[in-house]
Amino acid sequence: MNALKQYIDLFDESREIIEEQSPAILNTLRSSAREHLETARLPRKGSEDYEATDLEAVFAHDYGVNVNRLPFDADPSETFHCDVPNMSTCLYYTSNDAFHSSATAERNIGQVVVEPFSMAAVDYPELMEAYYGKLARMSDPTVALNSLLVQDGLLIYVPDGIVAERPIQLVNIFNAALDMMVQRRLLIVVGKNASIKLLACDHTQSADYRYLNNQVVEIVAMQGSTLDLYDMEESTPLTSRVSSIYVNQHEGSNVLIDGITLTNGFTRNNYHVEVNGEHAETHLLGMTIASGEQHVDSHTFISHNAPRCHSNEMFKYVLNDHAVGAFAGKILVQPGCPRVEAYQGNRNLCGAPTARMYTKPQLEIYTDDVMCSHGSAIGQLDEEALFYMRTRGIGIDEARRLLMQAFVADVIDGVRLDALKDRLHYLVEKRFAGTLSNCATCAAACRPSTKD
C-alpha cells in the first residue's frame, strides 16, 4: 500500500488547475516534490524515528483536497473568537487553508508584514525567492507532499530593527463539511534585531468530519532577532496534524517554540533547528495533555553548527486512558563547535494502565568542550504527595488535578507572554477538569471577556 499514490494521482490530474491558482513561486518546487514522492514511502510504525507512529495509516484515508479553492462561506471572525483576554493581538484567521485578516490586524501596520503568499509574491518577491522552500527538506515525504499540493500560505515578515508591539495571533480553523486535507504553509522571516511574538492555534469546528493538516513552517531568524512561537492545538478526536517546523538561526538570535496539545486526534510535530550563528539561543518547549485515544508524537532535532550556542528543551506529557505519547529528540554538536550548552528534558506522567509512552532522547556530540545533558523519566504522581493532600481534606480527584497542573506548570512558565501564561494555566485547569472537551465548548470558553 502506498497512501501517497492517491495524492500524486490527484496532482497529475489537476496540475494545471493547481498551478494556475497558485503564485508562481510555489510552482517552482512542484516538479522536485513530485520526483521525491515517486520513490518515497510514508514511514510505518516501528521504522526509525517513528517508533509509535504510523504515518501511512494517517494519510491512507480518502481525504478531499480543495484543489479548486472553493470558498467556504462562513466568516471565521464572525463565528469564532479565540482571543486571549488582556492581550491585545493582531488577529488573523486561516479557514482550512485560506487566509482572512480581522479588524485587529491593522494594529501592527507599518511594522510587521502579514500577507498570504498570493500577495507576498507580488509585494516581496525577493523575500519569497530567497526563503521559500529553502529550509524544509523534501526528503521528508510529508514536506514533499505539502510542496506538491500547496496553493497558498502566509508570509510573516518583520523588517530589520522592528520590535512588534503586539503579538500576532493566527487562528487556524477547519470548517469543511467533508473529510479534508489541507496543506498549510508558513514562512516567517525575522530581520536583524527584530522581534515578534506569534501565537498560533488550531481548532476544528465540526467534530463529525476527519481533517488532516499537513503543515510546513519555515523560520529564518536573522542576527540578534527574537521570535516566540506558541503553537497550540485544540482540535477534535478526528483531526490529524503533521507539522514540520524548520528553523535557521543566525548569530545572537533567540527562538522559542512552544508546542501545546490539549485536545486532538493524531499529532506529529517535527522540529528541525539549525543553529548557524554564535551566541544563538534556542528554546523548545512542549506540553501534551492527552486522554481518550489521543496520539501525540514530537520529534526534535537541534543541530549546533556554531560555537558558543545555547539550547534548552523541555517536553512534558500527561497521558491518560488509551493515549499514546512519543518523544524523540536529538542534539547534534558538530565538530569545531566548542562551548555549546545543550539541555534536553522529557518528563512524562502515565495516569492509566493502558496509556503508552515512548521516549528516545539522543545526544550526538563531536566536540569536547561542551555541556550537554538529557534526562527522561516516565512515572506516576507521587503517592505521598497525594496522601498529604488528602490528609488536609482535598479529595483524591482534586489532588490529582492539582499535582498534574503543577507538573506541567514549568512548561507554561517558560512562556514569555504573561497574559498567555495566565490563559494557559486557566485552559490547562479546564482541560484536567474535563470541561475542555472539544472546540465547540472551547470557542465558548475562549470567548474574550473584553472583546476587541
Add this chain to the structure above:
Amino acid sequence: MKETEKPEKGNQIIEEAAQAEYKYGFVTDIETEVIPKGLDEDVVRRISSLKGEPEWLLEFRLKAYRHWLTLKAPTWGHVHVPEINYQDISYYAAPRKKKEAKEIDPELKKTFDKLGIPLEEQMRLSGMAVDAVMDSVSVKTTYRERLAELGVIFCSMSEAVKDYPDLVRKYLGKVVPYTDNFYAALNSAVFSDGSFVYIPKGVRCPMELSTYFRINAAQTGQFERTLIVADDDAYVSYLEGCTAPMRDENQLHAAIVEIIVEDRAEVKYSTVQNWYPGDKDGKGGIYNLVTKRGLCRGDHSKLSWTQVETGSAITWKYPSCVLKGDHSVGEFYSVALTNNWQEADTGTKMIHLGKNSTSTIVSKGISAGHSQNSYRGMVKVAPQATGCRNFTQCDSLLLSDTSGAHTFPVIEVGNDTSVVEHEATTSKINEDQIFYCNQRGISTEDAVGLIVNGYAKEVMSKLPMEFAVEAQKLLSVSLEGAVG
C-alpha cells in the same frame, strides 16, 4: 568552564601515548589446525564432525547457516564495519594435539604467563578456576574436580556437548535464538567453542569462574559460545577477560553469551575487554560484534553485567537482560573507553516482563583521539509488568575535540505503575580539577588518570577484586596522555 590554553604538556603527552605500542601484542608460535578459508554447508558439517558433535547440534548449525544466508549485515550502528568477506575467513582453528604430551604446550603456557594468567600453582593460590580458551578450543581446565564435588559444571562447550548433551540441548539457543540477528546466526552456524557453566540448585559457587579468550592464529575468526545456567537459589560470578595479539588485518569476533537465571538465583558476569584496538592511524584491530543476553526466568532472580571495554577497533554489543520473573533484577555497569580511531556502540536492553522487576544502568563513556563512543540502550516495560523500576545514567567524557560521544536511549513504558528514569550528560574533563591537581604537584597525565578513574569508580567498584586491579591499570594505560 574557564577558557584556558591547552597545556603544552598535554600535547606532549598525547604524542607519547599515541606512539605507545600495544602492550599485549605478541604472537604465540604453536601449530594450529585450520580449516581452509570459506564458508558453506560443508564447512559447517566439517566443524561439527571435527568436534564429534551429535546430530541435533549439526541440525541446529545447519538451520542457523541457512537462516544466515537470508540475512544482510546490519548497518544501523554508529560504527563503520567495513564489508567483511565471509568467504575469506577460516572458521576453525584448534591448537594441534601432540599425542605424547600430557602437559600444556610450553609455548602456550608462556603466552598465558605473559598475560598474567596463573594457570598452575598460582591459580590455586589466587583461588580462581580458569577455563583458558586459545583459539576456540579449551586447553586446560583447572579446579574442575573441586567444582564437581559441589555439582558445578564448568567446562568447555565441546566437552559439555559430549558429557551433558541434555543440559546443553535444553538451554542452547533459548535466550539468543539463531534468528536473533546476523552475527548470532553466523555464530550459531560455526561456533567453535566456549564455556559452559551449570550451577545446580542451591549451590553458591565458591570461587569466581574465569575464562581468558585469546584470538591467536592470524585471520582466524573466533566464534565462542558461552552458556551459563544458574538453577534455583544458585549463585555464580563469572569473569571474562580478553587480550589479543597485534595483527595488521582486522579480525572478526562474533560471540554469543547466553545466561539463564532461575528462581532466586544470581549471576554476575564481568568482562574486561582489551583486544587489539588498531594502531594510532586506525589500522588493524578487532571487530567485536557480540550478542550477550541473559534471561532472568525465575522470580527474584538477578543478573548483573559489568564491562570494561578498552580494546577492539569496533565494539558493537548490548549485554541485555530479559526480566521475565517477578521481582527479578537486572543490572548493567559499563565503562567504555575509546582512543585513536576506535568506535564503540554499546549499551544494554532491559526488557521488563515480570511484575515489580527492577533494573539499573550505569554507563560511562570516555572518548579520546578521533574515536566515536556511543551508548545505545532500550528500557521496555511490558503492559503486564506492573510496578517496575528503572534508573539509567549514562555519562560521557570527551578528552579531545576530534572525538565524539553519543547517546541513543529508547524508553517504552506500557503501564501506569512503573517508573523509568534516564539521565545523560556529556562534558569535557574539568580543567579546574586538573589545575587543582597540578597545583599539588600531580602531573597532568596522573591527574587525568585520577579523574577518569574517579569518574569510572561507580562501575569499577562492581568488578570482582581481581579484575578491578587489572581494569584500573587498563584505563590508565589506555588513557596515557589522552588529555587535550
